[in-house]
Amino acid sequence: MKKLINSKERMPDDMIDGFVAAYPGIVARGQNPRVVCRAHPKDRDAKVTLLIGNGCGHEPIAMGFVGSGLLDANVVGDVFAAPSPDLILEGIREVTGKAGAVLLISRHEGDVINGNAAAMMAEDENLSVQPLLMYDDISSAPKGSEDERRGAAGTIFVYKILGAAAETGMRLDDLVTLGEDVRSRTRTLAAAVAPGISPLTGAPMFSLPDDEIYIGMGVHGEPGVGRRKVGPVRDLVAFMLSELLEDRPIAPNTPTVVLVNGSGGTTQMELLTVFNEVAQGLEKLNIPRVSPMIGSFSTTQEMAGFSISLLTPTPQMLDLWQAPQSTPNFPAIHKGTRA
Amino acid sequence: MNQTFLLHLVSRFEQLEARLNQLDAATGDGDHGGTILKGMRAAAATPDAPVVAFRKAAGGASGSLFSLLIGALEQAENDSSTLGDALATAARKISQLGQARAGDKTMLDALLPAAAAANADPANPAAAAAEAARRGAEATKPMQAKRGRAKYVEGGGVGHLDAGAFSVAEILTQFSKEHGEQP
DSSP: OOOOOSOTTTHHHHHHHHHHHHOTTTEEEOSSTTEEEESSOOOTTTSOEEEEEEEESSTTTTGGGBSBTSBSEEEEEEETSOOOHHHHHHHHHHHOOTTOEEEEEESOHHHHHHHHHHHHHHHHTTOOEEEEEEOOBTTSSOTTOGGGOOOOTTHHHHHHHHHHHHHTTOOHHHHHHHHHHHHHTEEEEEEEEEOOBOTTTSSBSSOOOTTEEEETTOOTTOTTOSEEEOOOHHHHHHHHHHHHHHHSOOOTTOOBEEEEEEOSSSOHHHHHHHHHHHHHHHHHTTOOEESOEEEOOSOOTTOEEEEEEEEOOOHHHHHHHHSOOBOSSOOOOOOOEEO | OOHHHHHHHHHHHHHHHHHHHHHHHHHSOSOHHHHHHHHHHHHHHOTTSHHHHHHHHHOHHHHHHHHHHHHHHHHHTTOGGGHHHHHHHHHHHHHHHHTOOTTSSSTHHHHHHHHHHHHHOTTSHHHHHHHHHHHHHHTTTTOOOOSSGGGGSGGGGTTSOOHHHHHHHHHHHHHHHHTTOOO
């Protein structure tokens, strides 16, 4: 395995050093070197802060989304390991003012355990912090058990919409309600093509025969989700789209935001091909699409694959999704609609 | 906490790191051995506050969950008759934090029987706990994971030992040796 690193131990810190050196007008290190925050924070007694802790190795998420109109801070754990509750608490302390904070938690074991523990510790210090669990991956738990699902790329909708809403001065409770509403309108399904290499062990993170694709994360007992042979991407996307729409049907003429996320080792050429198939599939159903996002934003090293996320936004959510932001890595969202 | 004990754990987990990573690779992301070792090294360097040191350095779910086990051993180190209750309390907290139960193929499948065995054998509580934990870890092999990352793996990790349960057994075995109770 070839990885461009100095040492396993230094990976996260070397990366953060590079990040803050590259974007000094937008982001800065907090007092704790694993806290990345805005270089020019707003008045924290007036604006609710939005932060998340997560293991690194998935860049540009979440560090790359720190900046005006989006996150106030990201607490960076080790590679693929949620930061400790103690570290998340330090991040909360650094950015939380009288307006309070939303602690986003993408639903993965370590993130949930350590995030909830940190929020409890923050409450003990009289900081006003509300944790918000994010989950959207339909393959990780069946319909009816939505709150047992994992957070996947569709969590990006929650980041962006809450980030823009907080910027307009929305209050803490309203932000949490809005975030829950975005979550309930979001669904994601992923397909893996080839494993990423863990920089910790140097080994592939799963195995998959050359001619197979893996849909979802392989939870058993869910018909239709699992391995399938590589074929034309059209068939693969049609299958994934039908799974998504079966889980959460979308009525004709409902504006829908499509996010096609690459997992690190899949080219933009392939992602645009996937998007084209999604677009055609939605067109057949008379589902108009608005303001898509296409690229590799939530990655797992050089893992090849992609996910499709669908959001049916309210008009308010759509405005917030399209609102300008200034972060190192979040792309501009274009308004263009096409029925 | 007794630094010698912590240093012994460090050397034991140095030996086990590759094997634990391998076990974890079958069901998770293959870094369990490295995570525990990071935590143990920090605990051994900070014997006055091993729980927080372990939690901070290990990170991840394992950091928080295994720090509770370290806390239980710290509590019981001078009086192993309290071991069973300390382990049971740790298991309860781990169960709450991780939303897991017996049979979910997690570290609890070693820890819960260890707590019960320690209470049932007041003469040799540490050895009884270690023995029960080893059996418990072995019993995770055919289980299908309901919690933890293994839940999302094809087959739920059936046929593989749970790395967390294995680590619990190793830690308790070392604790038992330290107390002169040879299993």
